[in-house]
Amino acid sequence: MKTTTIKPSTNTRSKNDEQAKAGEPSRFNTQPRSSAQRRWTQLVSQTYFPLTLNYGDHDEDIFQGSLKVWKAEGSGYSLSRLCSDRAEYSRSRSQISEDNHSSFLVTIPLRTSVFFSQHGKSLSCPPGHFIVEQGDAPYRFGYKAPNDMWVFKIPCGSMKTRIRRPERYSQHCFSAQKGIGCAFVEFLMICSQHVDECSVEEQNRLFEQALGMLSMVLEQDERVLNSDQSHLKTAHLVRIERYISVNLGDPDLTPARIAHFCGISLRYLHKLFSGSGYTVSEWVRMQRLEAAHRELESIPEGIHIGEIAYRWGFSNQAQFCRMFRQQFGYSASELRNSSSRQSKFNRQNAHPAMQHKAMFIPA
Numbered sequence: 001m002k003t004t005t006i007k008p009s010t011n012t013r014s015k016n017d018e019q020a021k022a023g024e025p026s027r028f029n030t031q032p033r034s035s036a037q038r039r040w041t042q043l044v045s046q047t048y049f050p051l052t053l054n055y056g057d058h059d060e061d062i063f064q065g066s067l068k069v070w071k072a073e074g075s076g077y078s079l080s081r082l083c084s085d086r087a088e089y090s091r092s093r094s095q096i097s098e099d100n101h102s103s104f105l106v107t108i109p110l111r112t113s114v115f116f117s118q119h120g121k122s123l124s125c126p127p128g129h130f131i132v133e134q135g136d137a138p139y140r141f142g143y144k145a146p147n148d149m150w151v152f153k154i155p156c157g158s159m160k161t162r163i164r165r166p167e168r169y170s171q172h173c174f175s176a177q178k179g180i181g182c183a184f185v186e187f188l189m190i191c192s193q194h195v196d197e198c199s200v201e202e203q204n205r206l207f208e209q210a211l212g213m214l215s216m217v218l219e220q221d222e223r224v225l226n227s228d229q230s231h232l233k234t235a236h237l238v239r240i241e242r243y244i245s246v247n248l249g250d251p252d253l254t255p256a257r258i259a260h261f262c263g264i265s266l267r268y269l270h271k272l273f274s275g276s277g278y279t280v281s282e283w284v285r286m287q288r289l290e291a292a293h294r295e296l297e298s299i300p301e302g303i304h305i306g307e308i309a310y311r312w313g314f315s316n317q318a319q320f321c322r323m324f325r326q327q328f329g330y331s332a333s334e335l336r337n338s339s340s341r342q343s344k345f346n347r348q349n350a351h352p353a354m355q356h357k358a359m360f361i362p363a
Helices: 015-021 033-047 094-098 156-162 166-171 179-197 200-219 222-227 231-246 255-262 268-274 280-297 305-311 317-328 334-349
Strands: 003-007 053-055 063-073 078-084 089-093 105-107 114-118 121-126 130-132 139-143 147-155 173-175 357-359
Touching: 033 053, 033 063, 033 130, 053 121, 063 179, 078 179, 105 114, 105 156, 114 130, 114 166, 121 130, 130 139, 130 166, 130 268, 147 156, 147 200, 156 200, 156 280, 166 357, 179 200, 200 280, 200 305, 231 255, 231 268, 231 280, 255 280, 268 280, 280 305, 280 317, 280 334, 305 317, 305 334, 317 334
Parallel strands: 003 357
Antiparallel strands: 053 089, 063 078, 063 357, 078 147, 089 139, 105 130, 105 147, 114 121, 114 139, 130 173
C-alpha cells in the first residue's frame, strides 16, 4: 500500500501542539486553511477529474480530509473512500472540454447528506442512498458538514455500454438500504477489502461486476421510466435490452425473434432503435463482442478462441475474429496472449497489481 501524507507547514502551530501542552491526547495535524485547500483541490482533481472547490467564507477554520484510492492497473475504474470537512465541488464546461477521459461517479454518503445539481435539477442525498454524477456535463456537488463517503468511478465508455442513456440517472437519488441497492454498496466495501489479493484481470472483473449490480439498481427504478418523455417507448427499450442481454449466447437471436418476444412489430422495433445510433443487429453484435472481450481477458490456458466465439452466439470463428479486430483495434488472439502472459506474471510475483493509495490532509 502506497501512503502519501500531507503534513502541516513548519511555520504553523498545530492543534496537536496545543493539545500536548494542555495535557490532552493528540488527534489531528493541521495546516493553514489556504494551503490545505490548495493541496486538497489538487488531490481530488487528480483522483477523479478536474474540479473547482469552494470551502466557504470561514477562513479562520482549519480544513482536514483524507482520501484512500483503490485502482487497478490499466483500468479507468477506481474505488475511493473520501472523508473531509465541508466543501463544494463544481465541474465547468471549460474543464470538461480540456479533459480527454470522461467518467461517471457514484457517490455514497455515510455521515451526512450531500447536495447535487445537474441538468437543471437539484437534489439532496442522505446517508443510506447514493447518486450518479455525470462527469462530461457541468454540475455542482457538496456537503455543509464534515462527511465520509464512498466514490465509485466508472469510465464513460463502460457505463454507456452497460446502461442505455446513463445521464438520465443523475436526476435521482437511489436507495442503498435494502435489496439490490444494499447489495451493490456492500459489494463495493467487500472489493476494498480484497482487491489487493487479486490479479489485474480479477480486479477489473470485480469492478465490472459492481457495474453490473449498479445497472440492475438503476434500470429497475420506476421513477426513471416515469420521468422519461415517452414512458411506453422507454419501457419497451428496457424490456428489449434485458431480453438481448439474457439471450446473447443464442445464435438465433434475430430482430424478428426479439420483436415477437416483446410483443411489438418488427418495424416498431427498428424505429425504437433509430435514435440510438445502432441498428438492432449492430447492438446485439456489440454486446456479444464486449462479453467475449471480458471473457478473453480472463481466459484459462487451453481454452480455444472458437469456444468463446460460439459461447456468445457467433457461428463462424473467422467472422468473429474479423469483427473483434474491427471493434477493438487488435485481434482476439493478441488479447488472449497478453492476458495469459500477465496472468503468469501475477502468479510469479507476490506483489499485488492493485495500487492502493491512502492520502491524507492531514493524517
